Amino acid sequence: MGSYWDFLSDNRSTLVFDSYQHMSYVVQSLVVGLIIGLVVAALCYRSVRWTGGANAGSAMAMTLPGFALFGLLSGIIAPGVKAAVIGLVFYGMMPILRNAVVGLRGVDPALVESAKGMGMSRTATLLRLEIPMAWPVIMTGVRVSAQMMMGVAAIAAYVSGPGLGGQIFQGLSQLGGANATERVVVATVLIIVLAIILDLVLGFIARLTTSRGIRV
Secondary structure, three states: OHHHHHHHHHOHHHHHHHHHHHHHHHHHHHHHHHHHHHHHHHHHOOOHHHHHHHHHHHHHHHOOOHHHHHHHHHHHOOOOHHHHHHHHHHHHHHHHHHHHHHHHHOOOHHHHHHHHHOOOOHHHHHHHHHHHHHHHHHHHHHHHHHHHHHHHHHHHHHHOOOOOHHHHHHHHHOOOOOOHHHHHHHHHHHHHHHHHHHHHHHHHHHHHHOOHHHOO
């Protein structure tokens, strides 16, 4: 156990920087994924056919192995942060899209009709009624997405993505050498810690941004 503490102490500054990069680009990709997921959901949730297509497409996309996606991206885009972010946004938006569609379709149609009767436009009804009503379900998708993205972000080191994944890949490539196991274990534990912290923050944000009348 002492060897792990020694490695952590000797490489503290590097690990802190890698942790910051890991969290930073996961959060940024999550925000982009949330925006894209909401836009796509808003465009298709009123149509049964488009909703089915969105759900089927997201389910199929989730089965695509991370290495395969990042390998494909590295052949199209030069390996680096851009390829890593594109891959991460792709995975991150899927749970958000599915939950957004479920949440929007779950809004009571009577409330929507009442809003229309009061003269609210379709856009105003979506922004002021439907999205706020569906927000708890959407935020559940955001939290699921964030946890998944933390792990996928480590795989993104395959295309020279930033973060703690580089530590894991370096350790795996040096197994049997000095500090190889410590490097993998410490980086993995740090990713788990970051995932827990992000989930707690998102849980607080979800409660803060949910209307009191629909809080559980």
